[in-house]
Amino acid sequence: MSVFSSFTDAELLTKLQQGDVGAFTEIHSRYYAVLYRHARQRLGDSDEVQDVLQELFSYLWDNRETIHFTVGLSAYLYTAVRNKVINVYRRNKLKYNYFDSLQSFIDNGTPAADHNIRLKQLTEIIEAEVEKLPPQMRLIFEMSRNQHLSHQQIANELDISVLTVRKQVQNSLKILRVKLGTYLFSFFL
Incomplete structure (x- = not known):
């Protein structure tokens, strides 16, 4: 004891x-x-x-x-x-x-968590680049992509021609494609 x-x-x-x-x-x-x-x-x-x-x-x-x-x-x-x-x-x-x-x-061939994180990061980068577009171009782009309005609907709402809307969307996509090229490349690695 x-x-x-x-x-x-x-x-x-x-x-x-x-x-x-x-x-x-x-x-x-x-x-x-x-x-x-x-x-x-x-x-x-x-x-x-x-x-x-x-x-x-x-x-x-x-x-x-x-x-x-x-x-x-x-x-x-x-x-x-x-x-x-x-x-x-x-x-x-x-x-x-x-x-x-x-x-x-193992089941899907892609890591779910990693994919989700990369997707979230890419979304944030895209949103940041869209914010840098000129105001009129950004407005048209957001109406087209976020609100899913047709070119005709955007033209009617903003009182501009359909060709202007189409050209603004094309220009915004060109700008984003150039700025996001490296990010998109790394996203799919």
Whole structure:
């Protein structure tokens, strides 16, 4: 039986903060089993539970001099385990999202996440370049492409000729083709 087994949690914390290995060993042996059961109920995988507890006790020892306990030792340890379990859930969710994306790539031949990101970036670049067009040309282009109006409808609404509308759309497409050429090339790589 250890000398420290009769110590209270507060006394163990004081000794721990002074660097006493015996106090740390007593905290470990006093709380490991109950924390293991607590984490095992939530995680189910004994390897993950052991990793969580290893991280917790390593952190406790490494930061013993700087940790300020505002709650009791048991409350601190339970909260720390809960937070580490939540982190495991988050990591697993990211891992499963990655596996889903990988499976999508295997099934479809294209990485879904990468494709979506590139598509979003390309859309933002196109919108930025459209904003740089001269005002009248931009208005006609947006009416044609965003509002899906025919050249005749645009001409009627703006009180200009259909040929002017057609020429403005052609010119805007030429400008965008030149400015976006390199972006479009890299998009399809």
